[in-house]
Amino acid sequence: MTNCWPFAKLGDHIDLLAGYAFKSRDFTEEADDIKLLRGANIGQGCLKWDRERRWPRSRAAEHCKFELAANDIVLAMDRPWIEAGLKWSVVREPDLPMLLVQRVARLRATGPLSQHYLRYMIGSPQFEAYVRPIVTGVNVPHISPTQIRDFSFGLPPRGIQDSISGLLRPMDDLIENNRRRIEILEEMARLLYREWFVHFRFPDHEDVELVDSDLGLIPNGWGQTCLGEEIDLQRLNIRPFEYPDEEFDHYSIPAFDDRRFPSVESGAEIRSGKYLLLGESVMVSKLNPRFPRVWRVDRSALVRRAVASTEFLVLVEPARWTLAYVHGLVTSTDFATRLATTAGGTSTSHQRVKPTDVMNMVVVQPPEEVMQLFTRQVEPMLRLADNLIQQIEVLRDVRDLLLPRLVTGELDVSELVLKLEALGV
Known part of the structure; x- marks a missing residue:
């Protein structure tokens, strides 16, 4: 099937905002302050907080223009392309509150363009193929807001946009749920390790005296x-x-x-x-x-x-x-x-x-019996996390197979939904 959707320029259907140049000397690492969304925090379809920086909450009102909201699309403008793919993501409610930092673009759909459909258009191979050859700069490859706005695409009617989003969003929601479950399982394993082997509060630790060592106080017999x-x-x-x-x-x-x-x-x-x-x-x-x-x-x-x-x-x-x-x-x-x-x-x-x-x-x-007891408790957590990781890979493969064919109209979404319903999916 070939679509007859009219071509549209992305800039005519989005509100694009580039971030603010927050001064690094004022960054904090206080948990109660506001997270700053930098390019380093954007992965391929996800946000990462292993390099987190924050802004004083007392000064957040000065920069309310740069507050992010749930379902905003964010795109790194410096080094936008990495081997894993384009650095873009959707902002989710648990990520908030956040402020947008310079060289990151925030995209919100306007007019006939759906925000959820915008998400899939930015995540499509078509947009990636557009970005890759236009990235400029040797030391810091980058794209500009103008280049983002100049992207052209076939704009389907709102009803088709909603149908495509309705088909793909449950997969993304399940991917996100699995990702959060993985984080919880791995955090449980980390906390158990810290409790037993850093703070030495392992089972029956009350009966074991702490003695001096080159590492400080450790349990007697360790x-x-x-x-x-x-x-x-x-x-x-x-x-x-x-x-x-x-x-x-x-x-x-x-x-x-x-x-x-x-x-x-x-x-x-x-x-x-x-x-x-x-x-x-x-x-x-x-x-x-x-x-x-x-x-x-x-x-x-x-x-x-x-x-x-x-x-x-x-x-x-x-x-x-x-x-x-x-x-x-x-x-x-x-x-x-x-x-x-x-x-x-x-x-x-x-x-x-x-x-x-x-x-x-x-x-x-630690003694062999303590390590083995820890292993028996943690292995099921890691095994479940590994199974969820594999489920995510399967869901990604299915989504990535459907996505480019849906946004180009190669697949008729209404026919696909009927077929899936007939299969009980």
């Missing part, structure tokens, strides 16, 4: 160990001839990604410059250790870093410790703080840790 004694640093720069009779999955790690698993590259060619994972592993980013990025891997694989990324990975595989315990350790605030103190670099956002510093780190060594 020890201390070097990280390199308990986990193995994976090999890198693997060459194909070293494993002539073995076949591996291939993982790619995007520069920016909200997935807890790396993405699989089907049929990827084996090249050198890879990391080799043997069995279950935890992968820790060496970049910006104050906010470490962690991936879980559940199979043997070869991994490459994203070509456009300057980020390298520390790959660890549990040798004597359990995967759940290692994951708890590397996602803990205490571990991130200690990594940051050993990292080198010109600024906190460009710090890198050395693998030797990680492997030489001295940590507490």
Whole structure:
């Protein structure tokens, strides 16, 4: 089916606002202050708060023009294109209140254009294909508000816009619900690790005396160990001839990604410059250790870093410790703080840790029975989180298959809805 929708210029149907140049010297990290939405907080279809900055609540009224609302579309104008895709997102109620920072655009639909349909148009391959070749700038690639407004697209009648949005929104709502459930499960696992192995409030801890050690007070009967004694640093720069009779999955790690698993590259060619994972592993980013990025891997694989990324990975595989315990350790605030103190670099956002510093780190060594009890409690949480991650991937695939065909009119949404209803979907 080919649509006969009239072409429209995006600028004629949106209210576009560029953010304000808030002074960094006045940024705060107080939880009661107002979040600032910067380009660094925008992922591919999601918002990320691992690099959060805030503005004093007492001064928020001065900048009420830049307050964001639920369902606003936000688009990074500096470095708008990353390997994972276009940096855009929808503002959701739990994200608020927020203020819009410079070099980020806020889009609101006007007139016959639906806000929900605008969301899918901005997230469509058509808009991505428009943005990629017009990005300018060498040091800081960027697009301008004028370029965003100049995008042309077929504008369907409001009823068709609503039907397309009504078909796709339940998928996005389920993706968002799953994402929040994942965050809750992982936060529960982190809190349990902190309670048991940082504050030492493990089961029956009342009966165990705290004694002095090089790490401070630790429970009597617990020890201390070097990280390199308990986990193995994976090999890198693997060459194909070293494993002539073995076949591996291939993982790619995007520069920016909200997935807890790396993405699989089907049929990827084996090249050198890879990391080799043997069995279950935890992968820790060496970049910006104050906010470490962690991936879980559940199979043997070869991994490459994203070509456009300057980020390298520390790959660890549990040798004597359990995967759940290692994951708890590397996602803990205490571990991130200690990594940051050993990292080198010109600024906190460009710090890198050395693998030797990680492997030489001295940590507490709990008794085997305490670690196993922790693992039995945490493994079901991580397993459920992993299942939800896989559900998100399936939903994304379905949505991304339908989206470009719906917004171009290639698929008749009314016929598709009838077919889905007939199938009981």
